Amino acid sequence: MPIPGPALTARIQPNATAPELIRNFCIIAHIDHGKSTLADRMLQLTGVVQSRDMRAQYLDRMDIERERGITIKSQAVRMPWALADEAGVLTPHALNMIDTPGHVDFTYEVSRSLAACEGAVLLVDAAQGIEAQTLANLYLAMENELEIIPVLNKIDLPAAQPEKYGEELAKLVGCEPEDVLKVSGKTGVGVEPLLDRIVQRVPAPTGDPNAPARAMIFDSVYDTYRGVVTYVRVIDGDLNPREKIAMMSTKATHELLEIGVSSPEPHATKGLGVGEVGYLITGVKDVRQSKVGDTVTNAAKPAATALAGYSDPKPMVFSGLYPIDGSDYPVLRDALDKLKLSDAALNYEPETSVALGFGFRVGFLGLLHLEIVRERLEREFNLELISTAPNVVYEVTMEDGTKVEVTNPSEFPGGKIKEVREPVVKATILTPSEFVGAVMELAQSKRGELQGMDYLSEERVELRYHLPLGEIVFDFFDQLKSKTRGYASLDYDTTGDQVADLVKVDILLQGEHVDAFSSIAHRDKAYSYGVMMTAKLKELIPRQQFEVPIQAAIGARVIARETIRAMRKDVLAKCYGGDISRKRKLLEKQKEGKKRMKNIGSVEVPKEAFIAALSSDSDTPKDKKK
Secondary structure: OOOOOHHHHHHOOOOOOOHHHEEEEEEEEOOOOOHHHHHHHHHHHOOOOOHHHOOOOOOOOOHHHHHHOOOOOOEEEEEEEEEEOOOOOEEEEEEEEEEOOOOHHHHHHHHHHHHOOOEEEEEEEOOOOOOHHHHHHHHHHHHOOOEEEEEEEOOOOOOOOHHHHHHHHHHHHOOOHHHOEEOOOOOOOOHHHHHHHHHHHOOOOOOOOOOOOEEEEEEEEEEOOOEEEEEEEEEEOOEOOOOEEEEOOOOOEEEOOEEEEEOOOEEEOOOEOOOOEEEEEOOOOOHHHOOOOOEEEEOOOOOOOOOOOOOOOOOOEEEEEEEOOHHHHHHHHHHHHHHHHHOOOOEEEEEEEOOOEEEEEEEEOOHHHHHHHHHHHHHHOOOOEEEOOOEOOEEEEEOOOOEEEEOOHHHOOOOOEEEEEEEEEEEEEEEEHHHHHHHHHHHHHOOOEEEEEEEOOOOEEEEEEEEEHHHHOOOHHHHHHHHOOOOOEEEEEEEEEEEEOEEEEEEEEOOEEOHHHOEEEEHHHHHHHHHHHHHHHHHHOOOOOOOEEEEEEEOOEEEEEEEEOOOOOOOOOOOOOOOHHHHHHHHHHHHHHHHHHHHHOOOOOOHHHHHHHOOOOOOOHHHHHO
């Protein structure tokens, strides 16, 4: 069909749309397979964004998303599209599209988006084929019983192999190869047939328009001027401006100041009906009153039962976040509260460190999630932060049968330990067959157990491993990419825990524990961690007037040591000859002074040393100089 002009756009975008004319779908794919670029073409084709306003990755609103070229937050947008029937009569439809993230750390964002849709466009790069996260997202969509539309993107690339990967994708989804649509998000080829296919194949939303209103909160953001903006999908009934609404879990009631749709900029409407996706503004500033997964209903005529909601995400990685300036602690607390609103997977609780002061123990879904949250806190709230080394949750059982959950090395109990259990993940690695040996070697070095291996084609292999989560949260993904020249992909899911020979490695400065540098490691790797950390600190801590020993210890046993030599004044500079006893007397006097100073002196570790030592780079500064 022809591209709709402004007049047609206005005509086919009514304030309240009949449910049978609504199509709710999302785009799911592996990272960097062109979801955001395809979404750009859809926005242009449907006329909701004019050419003069268009920019690449239009729906990626954060600077950090645009700089890194990744989608972090799902974005919902309403688009008009008219489909001609057999008689050639155009029927206007409203398409609600959600552009989702592709990285494994943001799977929770994807799962919430899927719950608000009836269909999913499964996008695969025609030059790279199916990746691990493609499989994971497909299984998520199938669990939600969505209509899957398989699409090959980037067919304009010289390296594209649409026939080969089209067959692979058809086999995976269970359709014929000719049913796989071939598009180019960059040039716009094939996007119109895709929009037609969405209207034809994705089922219309179902719900009771006469029942009490029930709408699911699937996302929310904080606006400095307007307060909490809540994004909802209406399941039953309707919501209208100026009526009182109630949140079913918190029992809070608010007046609806504004209700509307994102198209893709916010547009106020006269209400939202069954199946529609839109936003609500109540003017509330308290971020805790809008909970993702909660059900919104009419306060005067409330629904009897709430919607099922979402399962709470389980943090995989924990890290301490501390402000460099201690007076910024209240600012950090408020910043985390506001960030929690737009990132429902964030978990945090206050904690204190002897070395770093007051801060928060924060739970993340992965290492990229940690990196993004820290960067957003620093950029959006103007904070300077130190993050401690990331670690996972361990369960320690003592000899007397008591169990201790350890999220921080400082919580690791002393005394007689019966066993330590660590979380295990089921990892799926897709790699070209030439790199199988390198991938196996890497997985074995990380204590992985091979569970299975399948050849998807002559060139592509799927490897399934059981791996300790603590081994893969640091640099496993980076090493996997470097060993396979960037071709391998990884997806993982927690499967339980296992007993492991884990120990706590303490770092001591002048005999005193520094809790920020402690780590829980496998006994086989404890020595290398101790040697690396002591060498690093020797380079980073400035010399004192007295000798400072840096030790790494497991319990009472020291496993590594470095010494920072004392700064010494040349007390013999004025002795030009003379009796040796005079020189010896001066040296003995200096020695006594150093000894006395060592007893009463304390080592101040500068903040820069903490930042450098706790960075993920495992090289010591000495190595870098070489």
